Amino acid sequence: MTSIINYNLGNPKSIKNMLSYLGIDAVISDDLNTLKSADRIILPGVGHFAHGMNQLDILGMSDIIKEYALTAQRPILGICLGMQLMTNFSEEGDVEGLCLIDAQTKKFQLQDKSLKIPHMGWNEVSWQKESPVLHGLSEKPRYYFVHSYFVECNNQNDVLGTTHYGQDFVSAFQHNNIIGMQFHPEKSHKFGMELLQNFTKL
Amino acid sequence: MPLQPRIIPVLLLHKGGLYKTKQFKKPSYVGDPINAVRIFNEKQVDELMILGIECSVNNSAPNYELIEEIASEAFMPVAYGGGVKSLEIAKKLFGLGIEKVVLNTVLQHNTQIIKEIGDIYGAQAVVACIDFKKNLFGKTNAYFKSGSTKADQSIAQLAKLYEAAGAGELLLNDIDRECTYSGYNQSILKKIVNTVEIPVVISGGASQVSDFSEAAQNGASGMAAGSMFIYQRPHNAVLISYPSNYFYS
Numbered sequence: 001m002t003s004i005i006n007y008n009l010g011n012p013k014s015i016k017n018m019l020s021y022l023g024i025d026a027v028i029s030d031d032l033n034t035l036k037s038a039d040r041i042i043l044p045g046v047g048h049f050a051h052g053m054n055q056l057d058i059l060g061m062s063d064i065i066k067e068y069a070l071t072a073q074r075p076i077l078g079i080c081l082g083m084q085l086m087t088n089f090s091e092e093g094d095v096e097g098l099c100l101i102d103a104q105t106k107k108f109q110l111q112d113k114s115l116k117i118p119h120m121g122w123n124e125v126s127w128q129k130e131s132p133v134l135h136g137l138s139e140k141p142r143y144y145f146v147h148s149y150f151v152e153c154n155n156q157n158d159v160l161g162t163t164h165y166g167q168d169f170v171s172a173f174q175h176n177n178i179i180g181m182q183f184h185p186e187k188s189h190k191f192g193m194e195l196l197q198n199f200t201k202l
Numbered sequence: 203m204p205l206q207p208r209i210i211p212v213l214l215l216h217k218g219g220l221y222k223t224k225q226f227k228k229p230s231y232v233g234d235p236i237n238a239v240r241i242f243n244e245k246q247v248d249e250l251m252i253l254g255i256e257c258s259v260n261n262s263a264p265n266y267e268l269i270e271e272i273a274s275e276a277f278m279p280v281a282y283g284g285g286v287k288s289l290e291i292a293k294k295l296f297g298l299g300i301e302k303v304v305l306n307t308v309l310q311h312n313t314q315i316i317k318e319i320g321d322i323y324g325a326q327a328v329v330a331c332i333d334f335k336k337n338l339f340g341k342t343n344a345y346f347k348s349g350s351t352k353a354d355q356s357i358a359q360l361a362k363l364y365e366a367a368g369a370g371e372l373l374l375n376d377i378d379r380e381c382t383y384s385g386y387n388q389s390i391l392k393k394i395v396n397t398v399e400i401p402v403v404i405s406g407g408a409s410q411v412s413d414f415s416e417a418a419q420n421g422a423s424g425m426a427a428g429s430m431f432i433y434q435r436p437h438n439a440v441l442i443s444y445p446s447n448y449f450y451s
Contacts, residue, residue: 165205184279
């Protein structure tokens with residue numbers, strides 16, 4: 001069973017609905033035992049980094065997630081803010097993250113003033129390494145992004161995909177069982193479905 | 203290079219159904235909103251905008267049940283507007299799975315709400331909508347409350363005000379052009395794109411794919427349309443359509 005973490009930020013229902021559309025069972029849960037026993041976990045999230053960490057701490061989930069990802073090394077997928085929360089630190093609120101991957105979250109400082117922040121809309125991902133998550137993707141996939149902060153990996157081997165918006169940034173990372181996607185697969189039609197389906201086979 | 207601008211179908215909710223108005227008047231029944239969302243799923247739409255058109259006039263709450271169903275069905279981002287008059291209502295909408303809220307009437311007396319929502323959900327989640335139309339003397343004014351209450355400020359003044367308040371995006375909606383197929387108001391679009399740095403979405407009057415290209419050239423980050431996607435001309439029979447790959451044509 002795939003568990004989608006409910007920590008009162010963002011939008012877990014659309015992920016569950018896309019998985020149901022694919023015939024994949026999933027639960028949205030804030031129950032710590034349900035999360036502990038899940039086959040895989042999705043950490044969604046839209047919103048402010050510090051607020052997100054605060055919620056995870058209040059609900060007692062931070063330690064559970066760390067144990068799940070780092071000690072048990074079970075598959076975990078962070079989406080958008082969920083991906084950023086997996087990093088060590090964010091400039092959004094200047095707070096520490098879950099430290100699941102050696103990376104940090106920074107604010108876009110774009111030289112080209114014609115580019116708007118947030119980076120919002122459909123964009124492409126240039127995949128940087130092979131992964132079962134990328135199995136059988138459609139031609140010319142595009143993904144929906146909405147974010148003002150981006151992830152910077154300290155270990156180049158962790159970079160799964162990059163996207164260009166004024167600069168190249170890490171739009172997906174994978175460190176063994178720990179996966180992050182800056183874009184929203186659940187809002188990216190069939191292109192997102194392919195990634196979610198692959199993740200649920202891990 | 204800037205992002206490829208988004209094309210955004212606009213669906214109007216009224217009495218639990220999908221309706222279409224002309225110049226904010228004469229709502230006519232179009233069909234079941236969930237069915238429309240499913241069609242737009244298949245057509246791989248960039249983004250959907252759902253507007254509850256009765257909320258501000260009736261001072262009623264959003265139709266949460268229907269919005270939740272729409273958000274759960276939509277495999278694309280969804281923005282919702284109509285009756286979003288407090289942080290609490292916005293919170294509830296985000297909890298239902300909406301990506302963005304569209305604010306209009308509340309901004310007449312409260313622009314602080316933009317920051318309140320943005321602080322929690324990020325600026326990208328807040329769309330400030332400026333409805334505008336011409337008065338009898340041909341002067342274009344901005345309006346609140348479904349075009350019924352004239353704003354004291356000009357469109358450009360409101361645009362700057364909302365940007366300073368922290369809005370992630372502006373929606374410019376030309377009431378006079380709604381459902382007229384007369385093309386977008388490109389001159390106001392150009393003016394506002396040069397006034398603010400945040401993304402600007404234009405709405406009202408879309409008729410053909412070349413309207414999108416022209417708006418994109420004029421700096422629009424998104425092009426919204428209702429009738430063009432929902433009706434088949436000349437008789438406005440209901441037929442949902444959506445252009446594919448218009449930028450490459």
